[in-house]
Amino acid sequence: MAEPAMLPDVERIELDNGLVALLVERGPLPVVASLLWYRAGARDERTGETGVSHFLEHMMFKGTSRFPKGQIDLLTSKMGGNNNAFTDSDSTAYYFAMAADRWETVLEIEASRMRECLLDPLEFASEKNVVLEELAMGEDDPWRSLYQATESLLYQVHPYHHPVIGWREDLERLSVAQMRDYYQRHYGPNRSFLVVVGAIDRARTATRIRELFGPLPRVEPRAVPIAEPPRTGERRAELHTPHSVLRLCFGFPTCRMGERDDYALDVLAHDLGNGKNSRLYRRLVLADELVTEVSVLNETRQEPGALFVLCELRDGADPARVETAVREEIRRLVDEGVARKDLDRIRTQIRASFLFQDEAVLDLAMKLGRFEAGTPDGHRTLEQVLPTYASLGGKELRAAAAKYFDFRKAAVVWALPGGPSSGAGRATDGSRGGRNGATGRAGGRGAAGEGRKGKRSKRGRRAGGRR
16 A cells, blocks of 8 residues: 655755744645744753753743733634643643634744743742642652653663653752753754644745744753663662552663664554553453553653553552563563564554644644654654554564563562652662652653654653643
8 A cells, every 4th residue: 555645745944043944834724833842851951950841831921021921822812722832851842723814923922932031030939839739740640650760760860860840859949040041041043943834825934934033042052961871780669659559660771763673662562562452451451350451651762762561450469470471471572573463453553643643733743843853864754654664574573672671671660559649769779769759750651652753642751731
């Protein structure tokens, strides 16, 4: 079956100050989606300022020199549109969806808040309470605490160790001066790109972008984060939470987004633990009746990421038996690879999910943005996504499984009932957990493999919008 063209007709413009814009003219509906993506996220935070990326995301809606407090949301509402934002480990992005006859106001808003955000001290103090409440709500999420404890074992040097929403101790001490310094260092045209998709006049849009963003000054280039040293043994921890159900998470270090192994890991994640036809579901849920829920999350990022296996145990299930079963199924996947019939089914599921992301202009803008930010070839990587999946054979998938499902490099965390929501995990084998064992990455966890890097359902790695 011939594949449709995966790369839309994208006009790429680059300003002298480094700003890149990707413009896609698309009908027939008279709507436009705009996405401003900053190459600044939790990995860019310095010691003592964790959480500032996400906190700043909130403050970017609290007024600029041109658009006073409340004006951005008011204008969006009056024009019948919507806006929001998200922060993850590598990025912060702001997006609007608007009718085509009024969307250009969005460019004025984004140009103003790129360098003119007010960061008013009173608004800062008020919004800090909102962010701390968001963090507290996340601490009640049993999956978030487990995910973060596992992540903090996998990354002990690299800044991926820190949750996107930040550590409570840092947020409580964070000052408006620290935030302003972070904002001035990271928010500039050479650290961002713009995606506009919909019923636009590309020539007019390009002219307006040059007028509004062209005069803005560059900021300092992005620093390369310290690399994670090689893992020398399995790391284990126990997390005591107030929840009544036992949960288990395995984490394995993997590769960068867009590398060929990333696609192999998507397929392996499906085969191992996503859906009722997966190995772990058939074994742990149906046959042995040990768990009520199982999923696998391929969490590749701009720096080497990780793959997570998560289970929720049935009441009375033997934890040792569950862990043994997970290890056995992973070893079987390494030994046997993905069966041909399963590979065909998985490819079909991934292909459908990937194509569905082109239906709405905002979804397509998000897909373009994710690939532009996360892969060496940027948005042009879209041309190779489905052909790459189609080219993966059994031998290569077995090699990838053997390469990454190495228990000598894994992190294994049990979430056990009987502890306070802020209780620290007890790490063993010389490893250390996070400062707060139960403080997790904003957004909890999500099912793997659904988004294929465009419309991420991998909620574990991002702090959601302000709504």
